[in-house]
Every structure is written in C-alpha cells, then in structure tokens.
Amino acid sequence: MKHRPSKDEQAYWLILSQDKLVQLSGQSCLIEQKWSELHFLSAYADDVIKVGEYRQQNCYVIDLGQEVPDRDNIELINLRAALMSEARDAFNILARAWQVALFLRTHRFCGQCGSRMEAVHWELAMHCHRCQHRCYPRISPCIIVAVRKGEQILLAQGAHHKEGMYSTLAGFVESGESLEQAVHREIMEEVGIKVKNLRYFSSQPWPFPHSLMMGYMAEWDSGEIQVDGREILAADWFDFDKLPLTPPPFSIAGQLIQATTNRVPQ
Incomplete structure (x- = not known):
C-alpha cells in the first residue's frame, strides 16, 4: 500500500x-x-x-x-x-x-515471536518473515441501538461522555455472539430492560480506535430502568420534543436519534 x-x-x-x-x-x-x-x-x-x-x-x-x-x-x-x-x-x-x-x-513487531515486521506491498497487512505470522487491521464489531417507548426515546449518559451528553446505548460484540444477542445483552446489562421488534438501521466505521458500529432500532418490551453505575451513570425516557444534549448528526448515534424521533407513530 x-x-x-x-x-x-x-x-x-x-x-x-x-x-x-x-x-x-x-x-x-x-x-x-x-x-x-x-x-x-x-x-x-x-x-x-x-x-x-x-x-x-x-x-x-x-x-x-x-x-x-x-x-x-x-x-x-x-x-x-x-x-x-x-x-x-x-x-x-x-x-x-x-x-x-x-x-x-x-504492528511494527510480531506478536508471536517478537521479530520486526514488514509491510506487504499488495495488501494492507504486516508480515513476519521469521515465523510467517501475518496481521491485518483489527476491526472491533459494536452494536448501537435506539430504543423507543411510545413517543419517548431511551437515552443514557455514559461514564466517558462529556458532561450533559446523552446518547443511545452501545457495546462491543462478544466472541460467539450474534449482533442481535449483543443488543439484548447490552441493554439488559446497562439499563435492565427488555426490548422487542429489533430492526437493522445502518452501519458506520468508528475510528475510536477501530470499531465498526452496527445500528439497530428497537421498542421497549418490559422492565424499569436500572443503570449499572459503571458504564452508564444515568438513563431516562425523553420526549421527542424535549431531548437533552445529544451526539452530532455525523455520528450513527445522532442519526439513530433523528430517525427515531422523526418516525411516524404506528
């Protein structure tokens, strides 16, 4: 390259x-x-x-x-x-x-034997000529989901959000887990509720540092909000016309929020 x-x-x-x-x-x-x-x-x-x-x-x-x-x-x-x-x-x-x-x-050095690696010229990869180990860019799959309850949307303040910022829920996909399983697990772990009617929205590469965000929309099924207190500091249902500070529209979180609050009620 x-x-x-x-x-x-x-x-x-x-x-x-x-x-x-x-x-x-x-x-x-x-x-x-x-x-x-x-x-x-x-x-x-x-x-x-x-x-x-x-x-x-x-x-x-x-x-x-x-x-x-x-x-x-x-x-x-x-x-x-x-x-x-x-x-x-x-x-x-x-x-x-x-x-x-x-x-x-x-990836300047091999993670298997410690030798210096060299760039492969015909593809984006690093290669170790000592043990033949080859590395490609890491991509970490994440889910991000907007949850709707009537004319309200679930938004949460994460431990790493800037003060006053609320966003949709997100988390990394674990080994052996489908995207849909990750959505249900993350929501339950972070805010203690169940969701239904899961629908794929879109995806976005997210370079912080190497994630691929896969967006979903869902509807509240059951349960009351109980934040975990570690990753999520606060969460609540917000009326569509009374949203707090939310992520900018270039982010998939901002796009999910916009799509949810603009959707015609069913």
Missing part, C-alpha cells in the same frame, strides 16, 4: 502527528496540493500510504509519529474536532486514514 509520489502528483494529503491531524492554517485537514509543494514532508516520501480516493482524487496519509512539524502555519487538531469541522463526505476517508496509521504503528 506504500506509494512514492511524483513531484507533480496532485492529491489530497492527510498528515498525522502524535495523536492528532496536521492542519495548515486556514485550510482543511485534507490538504489538496501537489507533492512538490509539501516541502516539509520530503523526508517521508518512502512512507506515503494510499488510503483511497476523495472527490475523485487519490488520498494519501503520512504518519510523522511523535514528530511535530516546525512550521509557523501549522495547527494540530484531534480527530473528533476534525470530523466535526470537515465536510460530511470526508468522514469515511478520515476514519480509514486514522485506522490504517494506527494499525501500522502498533
């Missing part, structure tokens, strides 16, 4: 430094320039990784590791802020670039 760019190649460039994205002052994180114009990146010509296309042009990621470019017109912004500020169609390419870079950072 590595690509040594020609000096006249016009493309979109994503530059990572530490755990942030590099942004040239007044510009997008997706830097649209020729390679020859990015003089401060010349030392990284052999480390350019193609991560896809954006607006019909190639998009590449360059990971500077812990180095911070010594330039006056550079800002470092975190991924959540970038996702909030960039155009909506940039979400997938930003998510993929971040996850690819994280995979390469965390």
